[in-house]
Amino acid sequence: MLSLLADRQVYGFDLVRQLAEVDGLVISEGTIYPLLSRLRRDGWVSTSWMESPAGPPRRYYTLTPAGRAALHAFVLEWRRFRDAVDYVLAKETR
């Protein structure tokens, strides 16, 4: 979720649809909203209202510097974990 926000501001609805398209991540789209709310309370994500071309203003989500740092730390940790698993699996199938 944080990585989808890494490059730009994202409108909540688009973010949820993008996550739903990634196979195996999300069961029900509605559960994304509580998670976004939690990320916002933790200070990793900020929200802003922006006018939409027509209709009510939309809520956009952006990564904060703290969220960016958390994402960076996680990516490093995840790669280490993935490499370790790949290494062990490769040894087993050899």
Place this chain on the structure above:
Amino acid sequence: MTASPPNPLVEDYLTRLAAAASILPADQRAELLAGIREHIDAARAAAGDTGGEAAVRSLLDRLGDPAEIVAAAIEPPGSHGSLRPAASGLGPAGAGRETAAVTLLAVGALPGLLAAAAGLDVVLAILLALLGWTSGAVLLWTSAWWRPNEKLLGTLVVPGGLGLLVVMALLPVQQCVIVDNLDGTAGVETCTGSTLPPAVSIPLAAVLLIAPLAVAVVLLIRAQNRRHQAVAVIR
């Protein structure tokens, strides 16, 4: 985008969501309801409002059961977000296991040693003390939250945790007895136990007190930081 006309299915869904969300704090509840309502409006607008009932049904299906959405909003008390074990593979939710490991390493040996001081059979007391500390060590080594060098640190500094300090305090103080010979001449002085000079014993006691506590704090902070990092993607 124009606001979609009210739809009975949508209103019913939002009513059920509001009811389920009544257990949440008011601000979280309002934010959740607003977010979901906005999502539904955007989805209906994107679909051009052409699909009618079937499209609305499929939209609400994709959103999921209100109870499930509210469950995702509930944070376990005392934790900074929850880990889902099935998704993370990194052990049970909460920091209970890591806290237990660090606590047992630091003070797990104490009950056995205090029992020894209170008169329990020494062999039994030592076994009890070993069991307490070893349980902590096993939890430490089986946890996925620490790296091998940290596990080594937790094991070697200090084996027995604060137990070693207690052992030092319990060791018999040097006692010397002079038994006079029967003929009244001064006898030989015999001493039991051993005493370290204060220049050694005081710094040693300080190290035995501070080192295990410092290592415990370091281990807990490392585990907590990693947990926070991991929570990011699981959410």
